[in-house]
Amino acid sequence: MKAYVLPSGKRIAPFGDPVSESMIGNERLADIQRRVMAAAGLEVIFVESVAEIMDRRFVLTYDDVFFTKRVFDDLMRQAKAGGGLRCGLPAESLLVKRTRPLQKLDEAEVDGEKLALYRLYVLEGDSVPGSEAELKQLMAAARPVRARFKEKVIGVPTPPNIVGYSHYDHPVTSSVVMEIGHWVHLLWANQLSIQIHWVETILGRKFWTAGRLLATGLGGLLSGARVPGFKWSAAKSFNRIGRNCDIHPTARLEFCQLGDNVRVGAYALVRGSLLGDNVQIEDRANVIFSVIGHDCFISKNSTLVFCAGYPEGDLCINGIQCTLFGRKVAMTSLVRVVDIKAKGEIQVLHEGELQPVGTNFLGACFGHEVFAGLDVTVQSGRAVPNGTVLVKDPDSILRSIPESAPTNTPVMIEGGTTVPVPTRETKANHTQKASRQRENKSNS
Numbered sequence: 317m318k319a320y321v322l323p324s325g326k327r328i329a330p331f332g333d334p335v336s337e338s339m340i341g342n343e344r345l346a347d348i349q350r351r352v353m354a355a356a357g358l359e360v361i362f363v364e365s366v367a368e369i370m371d372r373r374f375v376l377t378y379d380d381v382f383f384t385k386r387v388f389d390d391l392m393r394q395a396k397a398g399g400g401l402r403c404g405l406p407a408e409s410l411l412v413k414r415t416r417p418l419q420k421l422d423e424a425e426v427d428g429e430k431l432a433l434y435r436l437y438v439l440e441g442d443s444v445p446g447s448e449a450e451l452k453q454l455m456a457a458a459r460p461v462r463a464r465f466k467e468k469v470i471g472v473p474t475p476p477n478i479v480g481y482s483h484y485d486h487p488v489t490s491s492v493v494m495e496i497g498h499w500v501h502l503l504w505a506n507q508l509s510i511q512i513h514w515v516e517t518i519l520g521r522k523f524w525t526a527g528r529l530l531a532t533g534l535g536g537l538l539s540g541a542r543v544p545g546f547k548w549s550a551a552k553s554f555n556r557i558g559r560n561c562d563i564h565p566t567a568r569l570e571f572c573q574l575g576d577n578v579r580v581g582a583y584a585l586v587r588g589s590l591l592g593d594n595v596q597i598e599d600r601a602n603v604i605f606s607v608i609g610h611d612c613f614i615s616k617n618s619t620l621v622f623c624a625g626y627p628e629g630d631l632c633i634n635g636i637q638c639t640l641f642g643r644k645v646a647m648t649s650l651v652r653v654v655d656i657k658a659k660g661e662i663q664v665l666h667e668g669e670l671q672p673v674g675t676n677f678l679g680a681c682f683g684h685e686v687f688a689g690l691d692v693t694v695q696s697g698r699a700v701p702n703g704t705v706l707v708k709d710p711d712s713i714l715r716s717i718p719e720s721a722p723t724n725t726p727v728m729i730e731g732g733t734t735v736p737v738p739t740r741e742t743k744a745n746h747t748q749k750a751s752r753q754r755e756n757k758s759n760s
Contacts, residue, residue, distance in 0.1 A: 319358040319375035320368070321349060326380050326497055329665075330683035330699040331642055336362075336379040338502050339626050341509030342575075342592045342609055345382060345496065352385050356392050366451045373440040376455075381435055382505050383493045384512055388436075390464035390491075395438040400458035403493060404431030410469050411487040411508075417674040418498045418666050424460035431460055434493045465491040479656055479677060490515035498666055499681040499699055500673055503640045506607040506624035510590055513573055517556065558593070575610060592627065615649065626684070639679030642702065645686050651706075652693040655679040664697040673697070 326335040336346040343351075350360045358375060361368070369376075375392075377383075383403070391403050405412050407423060407430040422433040437458050445451040471483030490512045494505055555569045558576035563569065567584045575593035580586060582599040589603050592610030597603060602619040609627035614620070618632050625631050625641040634649045641647065661672035680694045683702035688694075690713075692706045700706070715732040727734040 317358055317374060318371055319353040319360045319377070321346075321360065321362045322366075322376065322378050323364060324378045324380040328496070328499055328502065330499070330681060330701045332683075332702060334379070335496055338496055339609060339624075340382060340502065340505045341513060341607060342590055346379060348382065349377065349379070352383065352388050355385060356389060366445055366448055369445055369451070372442065372444055373438075376437045376439050376451075378435050378495075380496045381493065382496055383434070383436055384490055385516060386490045387463040387465075387493055391436065391438065391461070394461050398440065400440050400454060401438040401461050402433055402455070402458040403436040403463050404433045404460050405463060405465055405491065405493055406430070407432040409465065409467055409487065410485060411467055411489055411492065414487060414674065415494050415501070415504050415508075418500065418664075418671060419495050421495070426460055426462055429462065431462055433460055434495060436493060463491060463493070465489065467491070474677075480658070484677060498664065499640055500664055500678065503624055503638065503678075503681070506640075507605065507622055509607060510588055510605060513590060514554075514571065517573070564599075581616070609643075618649065623679070637679055638677060640681040642682055642684035642686065644684060645682050645688075647682070647688050648690060648692075650690050650692075651688040652691075653679045654693065654696045657696060662697040665699065 324335060327333060328335055328338055336344065338345045340348060346362070353360045353375065362379070363369065387403065391401060395401055404424065404426070412432045416432065424431050424433055437455060439454045439458060441450070441454050445454060467487045467489035469485050470488055472486055474481060474484050476482040488511055492508050492512060494501055496502060496505065552568070552570060554571050556573045557563070558574050558578060560576055561574055561578045563580045564582045564584070566582045567580045567586070569580070570587040572586050572589050572591065574591045575595065577594045578591050579596045581597060581601065584597050584599060584601045586597065586603045588605045590607045591603075592608060592612070594611045595608050595614070596612075597614045598616040600617050601614050603614065604621040606620045606622065607624040608614070608631070609625050609629065611628045612625050613630045613632070615630075615632035617634055619635045620631060620633065621637040623631075623636060623639050623641070625645070626643040628643055629641050629645040629647070631641060631645070631647055632649050633647045633651050636651070636653050637655045639653050639655070655678060657676040660676065661674060662676055662678045663670040663672050678696050680696060681699040682688065683700055683704065685703050686700050687705045688700075689707045691708045694700065711731050712729055713732060714729050714734065717734055721727060721734050722736060726737040728737050
């Protein structure tokens, strides 16, 4: 059987890239689609129109649909009975609820369960579809089916007085389908890709997994503790390290997958993350549940949590969460991103208007080659366009110090130089002067 991938025409802002070029788990979306379907024995063909489809029975999807091996293999298993099928996931699952915002999904009820339906089909007709209309008829006739699905919900501790709840619920599953139409979808898909990689690694490398379990058991016994000992032994044992990596003896890696030529400095912590080739992590940096693209640089004392970065970025930020970084970004250590909204849902710009994304916990997105300098703060849910250079107000940076500057007296920076801190009297005079200037301007 052949699998055809049709173009959606989508480009993901602020990057401007075709959706097929989007990076998920350090792979292009098009490469993920090809890999998953080819592993099921299909010939994968990316086409420009329905006219290039030459089969009566075939798999059909679009270049914006992200799906995992577990979902696709089960769809193909169900397809053996014949007929057209459309892939669905339980609409009430945490995975679907969490990732559904900004996706326009159809629904159907199967065996009393409501399914969210995706544009992933097995189609079958009496003849080759000769037009868009004929293809749509086949798609409409496809029977909705529930893909093999099971999820475990884990609670990630959060500061309750800041975010409004004590735990952030996260779905753990490798049965994932999403239609990528926004940068938040890319961020969520990357966050999910970490566990997907691990499930596929464990199921596909059974001898390696057995060895890691043995190492975990020995480590737990030698630690002298029971449950905690085995837990932290497992965290340390389940790492996949690429070739020619240089990991400092004091660095700690837990449930990580590293590419080749990765460098991790002294006292760094890397937990539950995917690192591409040639990534450099300097001393005392923390990379937690994040996907870091190849050739990225993370400087001393940086902290990234639930983030994802395209290749070749400088991610030198001292504390940032739930943020997506484009290619060749330059983030300095005092960049700040607001990632919590005290009340209500965070909104993002989508299809020309601000729309809610179903959560109050989200950072921002920096486009390709963005530079963000000292003391730059970005609101949650915002996307910074490609090539933007963000800097601090020059008038708040001390550039010249007059020789007559008073000593032993508080001064502040104004207009790039030092001025005495105003008293209440001088503040009142300044306010009156500004008011007179506004009146004179209005009268003139």
